[in-house]
Structure formats: C-alpha cells, structure tokens
Amino acid sequence: MAKNLDALVEDPIPEGLRFPRLEGVRVRSGLLVELSGMEEDFKADRTLDIRGQVCPLTFVRAKLAIEKMALGEVLEIIVDHPPAAVSVPRSLEHEGQTVLGVERVGDAQWHLFVRKDRDQAQ
Amino acid sequence: MEFTEDQIHRYSRHILLPEVGGGGQARLLGARVALVGAGGLGSPVGYYLAAAGVGTIGVIDDDRVELSNLQRQIAHTTRRIGALKVESAKEAWEGLNPDVRVVPHAVRLTAANIRGILEDYDIVADGSDNFPTRYLVNDACVMMKKTLVSAAVFRFEGQVLAVYPGAGPCYRCVFETPPPAGMVPSCQEVGVLGVVPGVVGTLQATEVVKAILGVGEPLRGRLLIWNALAMSFTVVKVPRNRACPVCGDHPTITGLADG
Numbered sequence: 399m400a401k402n403l404d405a406l407v408e409d410p411i412p413e414g415l416r417f418p419r420l421e422g423v424r425v426r427s428g429l430l431v432e433l434s435g436m437e438e439d440f441k442a443d444r445t446l447d448i449r450g451q452v453c454p455l456t457f458v459r460a461k462l463a464i465e466k467m468a469l470g471e472v473l474e475i476i477v478d479h480p481p482a483a484v485s486v487p488r489s490l491e492h493e494g495q496t497v498l499g500v501e502r503v504g505d506a507q508w509h510l511f512v513r514k515d516r517d518q519a520q
Numbered sequence: 521m522e523f524t525e526d527q528i529h530r531y532s533r534h535i536l537l538p539e540v541g542g543g544g545q546a547r548l549l550g551a552r553v554a555l556v557g558a559g560g561l562g563s564p565v566g567y568y569l570a571a572a573g574v575g576t577i578g579v580i581d582d583d584r585v586e587l588s589n590l591q592r593q594i595a596h597t598t599r600r601i602g603a604l605k606v607e608s609a610k611e612a613w614e615g616l617n618p619d620v621r622v623v624p625h626a627v628r629l630t631a632a633n634i635r636g637i638l639e640d641y642d643i644v645a646d647g648s649d650n651f652p653t654r655y656l657v658n659d660a661c662v663m664m665k666k667t668l669v670s671a672a673v674f675r676f677e678g679q680v681l682a683v684y685p686g687a688g689p690c691y692r693c694v695f696e697t698p699p700p701a702g703m704v705p706s707c708q709e710v711g712v713l714g715v716v717p718g719v720v721g722t723l724q725a726t727e728v729v730k731a732i733l734g735v736g737e738p739l740r741g742r743l744l745i746w747n748a749l750a751m752s753f754t755v756v757k758v759p760r761n762r763a764c765p766v767c768g769d770h771p772t773i774t775g776l777a778d779g
Contacts, residue, residue: 458532462523465542493538518541 442474560717561647563595570613678720
C-alpha cells in the first residue's frame with residue numbers, strides 16, 4: 399500500500415525535494431505500487447493540463463482551478479515537472495483538499511486527482 | 521474572477537497563501553483605498569498597495585515635490601521636483617503595476633470637501649503631517665463609518681492605530697484633543713530619520729491589506745509604537761472612550777470642522 403508519495407516517484411526527485419508523507423493517497427495503474435481496492439474510479443469533473451509548467455506556478459494554477467469548482471468535484475491535474483507530482487498534491491492537502499490518486503504515465507507525466515473538500519475563497 | 525496570464529504570475533506569491541488565494545487577490549483588485557498624504561508615509565503605503573494590486577488608490581495631497589522630500593518620500597524622484605506629489609505618485613505606482621488606477625486629488629482636505637472625496641473609498645490610510653488634518657480625517661471616518669489606518673512619525677519613532685468605527689476606539693479616544701497650535705512642531709519643522717516613515721508606512725500598508733483580506737488581528741484598540749533607536753515595538757492597549765466627543769455614547773462633535 400502506498401502511504402507515501404516517495405513510493406510514487408522514485409528516480410526523478412532528488413532526496414531533498416521529497417516530502418515525507420501524504421496520508422491516504424490511493425494509487426492507480428501505471429504506478430510502481432498498487433493498492434487493493436483499485437476498482438474505484440475517480441471521475442474528473444475538470445482537467446487542468448499544466449505540462450511544461452514548473453513550481454510554484456503549477457500549484458498556483460491548480461489552486462485557482464479548484465477555487466472555481468464546487469465542493470465534491472474532482473479535478474484532474476496533468477503535470478510533467480517531477481517535483482510538482484509530489485508538491486502539488488501535498489500543498490492541496492495542506493489546504494484541506496483530498497488527493498484521491500496519483501497516476502504516473504510514462505517516465506515523467508503524472509495525473510493528479512484531487513477532490514475539492516474545502517472552500518478557500520471567503 | 522478570471523485572472524490574466526500576467527496577473528497569475530504577478531500575484532502568484534499572494535495566491536499561494538491559503539489566507540489570500542484567488543479570492544483574496546480578487547478582493548484586493550476590487551478594493552478602493554484613499555491615502556491622505558503622498559509624503560513619507562504615503563509613499564511606501566502606495567507602493568505596497570499598488571504592488572499588492574489594490575485596484576483603486578486615491579491619493580490626496582496639494583503639495584509639490586521638493587528636494588528636501590527625497591530623503592524619505594520614495595514615491596518621488598529628483599527629476600519630478602516641482603511636480604504635484606499626487607501626479608508624481610501616480611506615475612510611480614501605476615508604473616509598478618498597471619492593474620492599479622491611482623486617482624489624484626490635488627487638494628487640501630477641509631471640512632467642506634472631505635466627505636465628497638472619501639465617499640468613493642472603503643478604507644482610508646492617513647499619513648498626514650499635521651494635527652488638524654489628522655483629526656478631521658478621524659472624525660470624517662467615524663461619521664462615514666470608514667475603516668481608518670492612522671499613522672504618524674516623529675524623529676526616530678512612529679505609531680500606527682487602526683480605527684473600525686463602532687467597533688473599537690477612534691483616534692480621538694486615544695488622543696482626545698490636538699495639542700495647541702505651536703506647542704508641538706510638525707514634521708514640516710523637525711527632523712525625521714528617512715527610514716522611519718518607510719517602516720511605519722509599511723506597517724500601515726500591512727494593516728490596510730489585512731483589512732481588505734479580513735485576515736489576522738487588526739490593530740484595533742491597540743496602538744503600535746515603533747522606536748528605531750531602541751529597535752523596539754510597543755503595543756499599548758487603548759480602550760474606546762465612552763465619553764469620546766466623536767464616537768462616544770453622546771457625541772458632542774456631530775459635524776466636521778477645520779481645526
């Protein structure tokens with residue numbers, strides 16, 4: 399069971415850029431680690447393709463996209479900047495959103511599935 | 521709101537903050553703040569509000585830029601000596617951020633004109649250099665229920681107080697009457713270390729931005745005093761004065777008057 403994002407992204411991320419843990423992340427196909435109960439599918443309500451973008455703009459754009467969505471909706475974020483695969487879901491969790499899964503496609507492309515559970519905008 | 525690509529980049533360090541985000545940045549862009557004075561305090565306040573993307577900044581000052589201003593009034597430049605300070609400040613702040621509209625009011629505030637000017641703004645930052653204006657601005661803000669962030673500097677020291685009319689003390693609760701004319705030298709007459717209005721104006725801008733965002737603890741009922749030589753911050757709790765002539769239970773000042 400992947401309790402830890404380090405398991406998702408091994409080579410491309412230098413040790414210093416890894417974040418310790420991201421609880422509750424479930425992992426789908428294409429990943430190094432599989433999780434039982436994988437049959438659950440995350441249906442994305444919106445997709446944000448920010449390949450080619452680097453941190454922190456990746457998180458800025460993800461956050462702006464989430465702000466525009468309704469509670470309970472799922473955003474799929476496509477990134478190819480390896481640190482973003484770890485730091486974007488971690489930062490979104492920090493803001494109260496729920497990371498449903500991180501799917502790795504190929505060498506350096508990740509699909510992050512995040513459910514909006516908290517409204518930041520007042 | 522939909523941000524442009526430039527805005528996403530320009531405000532990214534704001535949007536990253538959970539306390540700001542896109543929603544908070546949109547509030548900043550929609551905010552209307554009046555600055556009383558485009559001098560030592562107004563310069564950093566206007567610069568930081570412009571940088572923050574405060575959408576409308578009104579600036580009220582009838583002075584022109586003088587060489588002796590430039591030791592501390594960083595909105596102005598040597599080349600703009602002789603220009604109206606409000607025009608010089610507009611050039612500086614709109615140059616920093618084209619999202620911002622700076623509205624110049626090249627007048628001296630009086631009992632007759634203050635309401636007409638302040639009614640277009642939500643928050644007032646007072647950086648004036650004289651007591652009659654300071655009290656006039658306080659009284660007008662109390663009567664018009666405008667949030668006021670008042671600041672002043674003197675030699676090596678400065679103070680900041682936020683006034684939320686109806687919810688905490690006003691400037692008169694803390695300093696009931698202006699000192700008699702001639703008793704206290706004004707900043708026009710005495711020295712001030714150039715960085716002092718920089719620090720105090722930046723604190724003042726911080727309170728304005730917090731008020732727009734609705735985050736943190738405002739300097740409401742707390743007078744902040746900063747001393748450069750001691751490098752000390754002192755916070756003095758100040759209560760609302762129920763006998764305050766302007767915001768007390770039975771106000772005796774019910775109209776505006778020039779001091």
